[in-house]
Amino acid sequence: MRSQLGSSHPGVLGLHVPGDGWLFRSPVGVKYILLLALVVPVLFFVTWPATLAALVAVLLLLATSGILPPRALRLGWMMWLILGMLAFFHLMTLDPVAAFVRPGNLLVAILAARMLTLTTSTPDLLDALVWVMRPLRLLGINPDQVALAVALMIRSIPYLLGSVDDARMAARARGLERNPARLLTPVMINAVAYAERSGEALVARGIGERALAD
């Protein structure tokens, strides 16, 4: 049954499905370090060999944990369109190296993020975030609530992308697909309604008002 709230979009960060590969068994901290080790160098070494090496490395890391390239690269059409447009723009400016490096580095960052989200369940991410943000208590900030907000943000991405798809289909059904305003308005209204419903659901379940891990 299709939701009243719209469909989901499985791409970009993907959905965690338990596995037995080494990345699934590794602590979240190790995966964070791997993520940084993949993403930070390509920001400083802006060359095509560095980008290519990072891309191969992240795909290899995922493959050795049972996530093969067909699944790893299932980012959704919108992300591939953005990467394609970025490459196309640099080709038009006669900069073929940038046409590979810019979208390539973006792809490295997305795949590294997917490495974390595909191999880590949201509760594990929540626990890790709460642990890392413990010092925030000194500033009077509740790390449980910040971690919950981050987890909700991650959970919202597929919904919001699905909402764009829904709005696009609705606009197409009425012959309005070339009008961006007709696409943007329902997406924004959906996003606000989604945030309100999520907030109401959290209040109804008493989550957020009580410390999550106390």
Next chain:
Amino acid sequence: MIELRDVSLVVPASRRGDADRSLLTDVSLQLGERRICVIGANGSGKSTLLRLLNGLRLPTKGTVTASGFDTASQGRQVRTRVGFIFTDPLAQLVMSTPIEDVELSLRSLIKGRTQRGARAMELLEQRGLGLLAHQSIHDLSGGERQLVALTSVLAVEPQIIVADEPTTLLDLRNKLALRATFAALPQQIIYSTHDMDVAGDAERVIVVEAGCIVADGEPGMAIDHYERSMGARR
């Protein structure tokens, strides 16, 4: 036991110059029966009444208490005792998969991640949802989602369950399954519905019309009153 004393709820007018809108007017109820159903036309105030019961909405006049706790000043205590189920389960499932959502409910009860995961799986298996534990909630049917929402609510062992039209989005098979599930639960359940068969499952039926209680009693009498007022019977 939930008690409403002289409860009114008024919301400000959406346009300047208009009068404020009264959603509920002087409602007093003692809700002690095991199964209580609230019926009424769209916009009659059913959902508002149910949302008052666990403090999702607060009265502008009067008091609402659940197990002796005031929803206005002791909301946290109320919500640990009164679980709420929405019409659309997607509105209340805040995590990506059933097991993650049930685990979220359990975070305040079980500290250890392994024990929490095991308990979440146990609860899902009790409802026949074990095989769906790691699927995206968007890939589940409406009935499966409603059962996951119910499992997440029951995970914290509330004394009372409030359900706002829980069968509205379900097909006949899932509706029957949810009615059977509700019938087997030991908790007090207060729910609203537009389905008179589902209303007939209750021990007590309350009819809401324009923010007022117009009938309250055993199902036969209350449903008859509602159907007459809707023109379904003469």
